[in-house]
Structure formats: C-alpha cells, structure tokens
Amino acid sequence: MSGPLTAVLAQVEAGTPTLVEIARRTGLSEEVTRAAVDHLLRSGRLAADQVPIGCPPGGCGGCAVAATCSQPVMLSLSVRR
Amino acid sequence: MSVAERAASSVPTLSVKQCCHTGGGEGAGPQSPVVALAGAPNTGKSTLFNALTGANVTMGNWPGTTVEVSRGAWHAPASCLCEGCTCPDSQPLDITLVDLPGAYSLDPHSPDEALTRELLIGGPADERPDIAVVTCDASRLTGCLYLVAQLREQGLAMVVALTMGDVADKRGIVVDVDALTERLGVPVVAIDPRRRGGLGGLAIAVRDALGVPAPDPRPVPADADALALEDDRFSWIADVVEAATTATAKDARTRSDKVDRWVTAPVLGPLIFLAVMWLVFQVTTTIAAPLQDFLDTLFSGPVTDATVAGLHAVGLGDTWVQGLLVDGLIAGVGMLLTFVPLMTLMFILLALLEDSGYLARAAVVTDRLMRRIGLPGRAFLPLIVGYGCNVPAISGTRILPNARHRILTALLVPFTACTARLTVFVMMGSIFFGAYAGTAVFGMYLTSIVIIVLVGLALRGTLWKGEPIEPLVIDLPAYQVPTLRLTASVTWVKLKGFLQTATGIILVTVIGVWLLQSIPTQPGEAFGEVPVQDSVYGVAAQAITPVFAPAGFNSWQSASTLVVGFVAKEAVISSWAQTYAVAEPEEGGAPGDLGVAVMNTFVESSGGHPIPAALAFMIFLLAYTPCVATVATQWREIGGRWTLFGVGLQLVVAWTLAVAVFQVGRLFW
Numbered sequence: 001m002s003g004p005l006t007a008v009l010a011q012v013e014a015g016t017p018t019l020v021e022i023a024r025r026t027g028l029s030e031e032v033t034r035a036a037v038d039h040l041l042r043s044g045r046l047a048a049d050q051v052p053i054g055c056p057p058g059g060c061g062g063c064a065v066a067a068t069c070s071q072p073v074m075l076s077l078s079v080r081r
Numbered sequence: 082m083s084v085a086e087r088a089a090s091s092v093p094t095l096s097v098k099q100c101c102h103t104g105g106g107e108g109a110g111p112q113s114p115v116v117a118l119a120g121a122p123n124t125g126k127s128t129l130f131n132a133l134t135g136a137n138v139t140m141g142n143w144p145g146t147t148v149e150v151s152r153g154a155w156h157a158p159a160s161c162l163c164e165g166c167t168c169p170d171s172q173p174l175d176i177t178l179v180d181l182p183g184a185y186s187l188d189p190h191s192p193d194e195a196l197t198r199e200l201l202i203g204g205p206a207d208e209r210p211d212i213a214v215v216t217c218d219a220s221r222l223t224g225c226l227y228l229v230a231q232l233r234e235q236g237l238a239m240v241v242a243l244t245m246g247d248v249a250d251k252r253g254i255v256v257d258v259d260a261l262t263e264r265l266g267v268p269v270v271a272i273d274p275r276r277r278g279g280l281g282g283l284a285i286a287v288r289d290a291l292g293v294p295a296p297d298p299r300p301v302p303a304d305a306d307a308l309a310l311e312d313d314r315f316s317w318i319a320d321v322v323e324a325a326t327t328a329t330a331k332d333a334r335t336r337s338d339k340v341d342r343w344v345t346a347p348v349l350g351p352l353i354f355l356a357v358m359w360l361v362f363q364v365t366t367t368i369a370a371p372l373q374d375f376l377d378t379l380f381s382g383p384v385t386d387a388t389v390a391g392l393h394a395v396g397l398g399d400t401w402v403q404g405l406l407v408d409g410l411i412a413g414v415g416m417l418l419t420f421v422p423l424m425t426l427m428f429i430l431l432a433l434l435e436d437s438g439y440l441a442r443a444a445v446v447t448d449r450l451m452r453r454i455g456l457p458g459r460a461f462l463p464l465i466v467g468y469g470c471n472v473p474a475i476s477g478t479r480i481l482p483n484a485r486h487r488i489l490t491a492l493l494v495p496f497t498a499c500t501a502r503l504t505v506f507v508m509m510g511s512i513f514f515g516a517y518a519g520t521a522v523f524g525m526y527l528t529s530i531v532i533i534v535l536v537g538l539a540l541r542g543t544l545w546k547g548e549p550i551e552p553l554v555i556d557l558p559a560y561q562v563p564t565l566r567l568t569a570s571v572t573w574v575k576l577k578g579f580l581q582t583a584t585g586i587i588l589v590t591v592i593g594v595w596l597l598q599s600i601p602t603q604p605g606e607a608f609g610e611v612p613v614q615d616s617v618y619g620v621a622a623q624a625i626t627p628v629f630a631p632a633g634f635n636s637w638q639s640a641s642t643l644v645v646g647f648v649a650k651e652a653v654i655s656s657w658a659q660t661y662a663v664a665e666p667e668e669g670g671a672p673g674d675l676g677v678a679v680m681n682t683f684v685e686s687s688g689g690h691p692i693p694a695a696l697a698f699m700i701f702l703l704a705y706t707p708c709v710a711t712v713a714t715q716w717r718e719i720g721g722r723w724t725l726f727g728v729g730l731q732l733v734v735a736w737t738l739a740v741a742v743f744q745v746g747r748l749f750w
Binding site for chain 1: 190221222223309313316318319323338341445449452554555557
C-alpha cells in the first residue's frame with residue numbers, strides 16, 4: 001500500500017530537490033506534503049539540517065542580526081538510515 | 082522510570098480521574114465528568130483552557146514526570162433553554178477539565194506525547210477521560226488532524242474545537258465545519274478562545290457528546306506495519322482536508338512556486354544563476370569604480386601630502402617614520418580602504434539576493450549540479466558559504482555525517498573564491514580588462530566552480546571511490562520583498578568584518594612587509610633607505626621568482642605578493658601598494674598610479690603577453706592556499722596530514738592551471 005508518507009519518502013530518496021516539487025510529483029497538496037514531512041521528521045524517518053546560507057555556523061544564536069532578521073529558515077532534508 | 086517506559090509497561094498509575102494526586106490539581110468534584118483537552122502545540126489549547134476555567138486552576142508536574150498538567154473546573158452552562166424545563170441539560174454542569182501537554186500524535190516521541198497517550202488511551206476504560214476535546218488550528222488543519230485520526234481509532238468520545246479561524250481567513254483558507262464534522266465522524270465547533278467566541282457552542286457539543294455513546298472506531302488495515310498504518314491515517318487526513326477546505330487566495334507561496342518553476346529548472350536555473358551573478362559583478366565594478374578612483378586619489382594625494390607635510394613640520398620628514406606611515410600604512414591600508422565602496426555595494430546586492438530568497442534557489446541549482454557529477458549532495462552547503470569566507474565554510478563541513486565526505490569537502494572549500502580574493506580580482510580586472518572588469522571577475526567565479534568540479538571528480542574517482550551519495554531535499558522559503566533594515570544590518574556586519582580584517586591582520590602584515598622591505602641585505606646600506614629589490618623582502622622574492630616563469634609572472638613584485646597573500650588575500654593589494662610606493666620614485670613612474678606600475682611589471686615578465694599572464698596570476702591566486710586562518714581551521718577539522726595534502730594539492734592545481742592558461746593564452750594575445 002502506498003500512501004502520502006511512502007510517496008514523500010520515495011521522492012526524498014530520489015533526490016527531488018524541493019518540497020514544492022515533491023508535492024507536484026506526488027499529486028499531494030502542498031499542505032499535506034509539508035505535514036507529511038513534519039511527521040516523518042518527528043518519527044525520525046527523515047533528518048533535517050539548517051542550511052547555513054548567509055548564516056553563522058552556530059545558527060541564529062551567534063548572529064549579530066538575529067534580532068532584525070525576518071527570514072524563514074531553509075532546511076535540508078535527508079532520509080535517516 | 083521514564084514516562085515513555087511507563088507507557089510501554091502500562092504501569093497503572095496514570096489516570097486523569099485520579100484527582101487525589103498532588104500534581105493533578107483540583108477539578109469540579111469526584112462525580113463530575115472529566116474532559117481532557119488535547120491538541121498539537123500552538124493550536125490555542127491553553128488559551129481555551131484558561132477561557133473555560135478562569136482562575137479556578139491548579140498547575141503542576143504530573144506525578145512521576147516533569148510534564149506540566151493543569152486541572153480546573155469548567156462550569157458548562159445549560160444547553161437547554163426551554164422555559165420551565167427540568168431536563169438535565171437545563172442545569173449548568175460542572176466538568177473537570179484537564180489540560181494535557183501539547184502533542185502532535187499519540188506516538189510517544191517525547192515525554193509530552195508519552196503522557197498524553199498514557200492519559201487518553203493507556204489505562205483501562207474506566208480511568209480514561211469521559212471525552213476529549215481536541216483543538217485544531219484551522220489554518221494548519223492537516224498538521225493537527227493526525228492526533229484526531231489516532232483518537233478516532235480508539236472509540237473515545239471526542240469534540241474537535243476549531244481555532245485560529247481569523248488566521249485561516251487571512252490566508253484565504255475556508256473550512257466547511259459541517260463537511261468536516263461529517264468526514265471526521267465527530268462534532269466540530271469553531272471557536273475563538275481569545276475573544277471567548279463559540280464557547281457556548283462548545284459546551285453544548287460536549288454535553289451532547291457526553292450523553293451519547295462514543296462513535297465507532299475508524300477501521301484500520303489489519304496486519305499493517307507502522308509505516309503502512311501511518312500512511313493510512315495520512316490518506317484519510319488528505320481526503321478529509323480536501324473535502325472540508327477550500328483555498329481562495331493566491332498567496333505569496335503560490336507566486337513563489339510559479340517563479341521557482343523557471344528559476345530552479347534543470348537547464349534554465351543554472352543559466353539564470355550565472356546571469357544574476359554576472360549582473361552583480363558588473364553592477365558592482367561599474368558603479369564602484371568612480372568612488373574607488375576618488376578614494377585612491379584622496380589617499381595617494383591629499384592624505385599622503387598632508388602626512389608628509391606634518392612629519393616635516395615635526396622634524397620626522399624623510400625618516401623611517403615617514404617610510405612606515407606613508408609607504409607602509411597609507412599606501413597599504415589606504416589602498417585596501419579604496420575597496421570599501423565596492424565591498425559595500427557587493428554586500429548590499431548579496432544581502433538583497435539573500436533576503437529576497439533567491440540565494441536559497443541558487444543552492445538548489447548548485448546542489449543538483451553537485452549530485453549530477455557524483456559529489457555528495459550536502460557538500461554544496463559549506464561550498465556556498467565558502468564564497469563568503471573559507472573559514473566558517475570548513476567549520477560547516479561538520480554537517481556532513483560521513484567523515485570521508487567531510488574531508489573531501491574541506492579539501493574543496495579553499496577553491497571557492499572568497500570575498501577577500503574579490504578585491505584582487507577587481508583590481509586586476511580594472512587594470513587589464515578595463516570595461517570588461519566585471520566579466521573578468523565573473524569569469525574567476527566560473528573558473529572556481531570548474532576547479533571544484535574537476536578536483537572533486539578527480540578525488541572521488543581515486544581516493545573516495547564508491548562512497549554512497551545521500552539524497553537531499555530543500556524546503557524553500559517563499560520569495561519576499563527585501564527589507565531595508567535587514568539589508569542594512571547584514572551589509573554593516575559584513576563590512577565591519579572586512580574593515581576589522583583590514584585594520585587587524587592587514588595592519589600587522591603591512592608593518593611586517595614594511596620591516597622586511599626596510600632591512601638591507603648588503604653592507605653599507607641604511608635601514609629604511611634601501612631599494613626594495615635589495616631588501617630582505619626583495620631578495621627573498623627574487624629567489625622564488627623563477628618558479629613562476631612558465632606562468633608569465635616571474636617578477637619579484639608579483640611573486641612576493643603571492644607569498645604575502647598566503648597570510649591573507651587582503652594583504653596582496655596592500656603589499657603591492659607598498660612595493661610600488663617605494664619603488665616608483667626609483668623608476669620615475671607617476672606617484673600613486675599602481676595600475677600602470679603593475680601593468681608594466683606584467684608586460685615585462687610575460688615577454689609582451691600581459692593579458693594571459695594576468696589571467697594566469699588571477700587563477701593562481703584563486704586556486705592556491707587562501708590564508709593561514711583557513712589552514713588552521715582545516716588542521717583542526719581534518720587533521721594535519723589531510724591539511725598538508727590539501728595545501729600541496731592547491732599549489733599543484735594553481736601552478737598547473739596558471740602555466741596552462743599562460744602558455745595557451747600567449748598564442749592568442
């Protein structure tokens with residue numbers, strides 16, 4: 001049986017680069033895709049890392065502009081083995 | 082024993098009906114029905130609890146746990162308003178309300194979820210709450226319904242309280258409460274606990290649900306494994322959400338998605354990325370050039386003249402003090418400071434790209450390229466950071482779980498063209514390529530990518546053969562209009578870092594270079610009055626000059642600045658300025674015209690082929706060791722053996738490419 005979680009996991013395994021692209025390829029809505037990814041992260045089937053583009057390696061805590069920064073955090077996802 | 086262990090072993094001590102526990106707090110009384118308030122974090126659950134119970138609340142850790150649970154009395158108003166009616170619903174009902182910790186699911190992934198599971202479904206039926214009220218955020222319905230799906234499999238009486246309706250409205254999400262009720266199979270009530278809206282309706286729904294048997298459990302596939310079971314719940318949730326919600330607004334996310342179709346496309350994406358970066362360099366060099374010329378004239382003219390005049394006035398003219406201040410500090414640091422407008426503009430443009438969300442798209446494009454050529458997917462993260470500064474980029478390799486990938490990436494990072502090298506590229510570009518300076522700088526960045534790809538492929542084909550490549554997915558933020566405040570803050574932080582380096586390491590290097598240029602190697606010459614080529618600095622540089630003969634820049638001036646550049650690339654320009662500031666009067670050149678002096682040096686050393694020699698010099702500068710700080714960081718992260726291998730690799734690659742470029746280029750220019 002293949003449901004939303006299996007479909008999302010398969011796309012992550014296949015290297016589909018963005019969540020929007022995963023939603024498009026699986027036919028799921030973007031909201032369901034995001035909820036599925038959140039669930040897979042919580043259950044430990046996926047791992048997430050913050051992408052440190054323009055950010056200090058230590059994350060927001062060590063950043064001088066953290067107080068004024070309003071940027072969404074970009075995350076990278078990978079299948080946990 | 083942890084809560085999770087308790088849950089696993091079914092120790093019968095956790096029950097919402099055991100109100101005698103200290104941490105359980107006070108309820109409405111032992112005979113009153115118990116309603117458990119559950120829901121995902123940030124769905125308005127505690128706000129609802131406070132609205133229903135008022136001040137009549139006790140809070141504390143649940144016995145044997147560190148999880149906080151609140152208990153209070155909810156005086157639910159009469160739901161039957163018929164005049165003279167004596168039915169039970171015509172009287173207020175005291176209910177014990179238990180505010181459970183926020184939980185996305187009944188799966189015990191955290192102590193909060195373990196306790197929620199234990200209290201809702203862990204114990205015998207008579208110890209469970211009489212009914213569960215589950216709060217659901219209408220603007221994030223899918224994320225809230227997993228808990229509802231699990232509870233629907235348990236046959237527990239339940240009412241769903243739909244919160245955040247105003248947020249959903251703003252996002253153009255419309256939830257059909259009747260359709261949701263029908264699909265979920267339990268009552269749904271829209272509420273606004275902050276304004277106490279809908280609480281009467283919730284009381285009616287709860288009282289009604291208390292008076293009837295719990296709905297039949299939702300059937301689940303038999304013999305399904307954990308993932309199949311979770312998949313079944315998500316399929317059910319997707320169907321429920323599709324049937325009960327409509328999104329009417331075309332929000333920023335949708336617009337971003339449309340743009341991303343083009344910007345992250347496999348072929349068009351890299352082309353757009355290259356065009357954007359070319360535009361950045363072109364705009365930077367074109368707009369900053371007049372400001373740079375003004376500052377150059379200021380430092381080499383009025384500032385130098387005023388300093389010389391002042392030193393003569395205090396009797397220090399034509400002494401070593403004048404040499405240090407004028408030929409050392411003003412020529413060296415002053416020349417570097419002329420790049421402040423250029424760096425400011427560059428940082429502003431990069432901050433705009435970053436704040437708008439485009440830089441994240443560039444990461445997708447780069448990542449795809451990396452994986453296509455067989456490099457580890459995550460390696461692109463520190464490599465992107467490396468284009469700002471190599472030092473944090475090498476520290477950033479820690480995000481790679483595989484040790485061999487960490488080493489490979491740390492070896493590739495020094496080939497990324499950091500902003501310190503940018504100043505030299507811009508200067509060389511303006512001297513040798515005039516109006517095409519921006520294109521020349523852009524070409525160096527392209528070359529940097531090509532070197533990384535080729536060296537990466539070579540290393541993977543030899544030392545790292547057969548290493549698995551992990552897939553990677555990026556959650557892109559929506560595009561947004563850059564904010565002036567954030568752009569200014571980011572620009573200032575980066576510019577401050579540049580200035581701190583200029584006034585820190587560079588100041589020390591400038592003084593060191595001046596000192597070496599002042600020490601004579603021949604007897605009879607005085608300190609500070611020796612021609613540079615006869616100083617310790619000049620003689621040492623002449624000793625290594627022949628190495629660069631095949632690359633066309635075998636002058637001691639060029640060779641020496643590469644040695645200084647090993648300390649920090651910002652020092653390349655300052656040491657050059659120092660060298661020519663001292664040497665120019667001897668050669669009779671125009672004072673302060675560093676470009677002409679550098680051009681003459683390259684014409685002479687290349688045998689009349691200055692353009693390929695300049696290109697070779699820039700490529701050598703791009704590929705050899707960035708700075709001592711990078712070496713120190715590599716040493717810490719990947720050890721001495723790999724660091725020395727890396728330094729050797731960089732020198733071999735730099736020299737080989739420089740020679741190849743010059744030898745091929747001299748055939749055409």
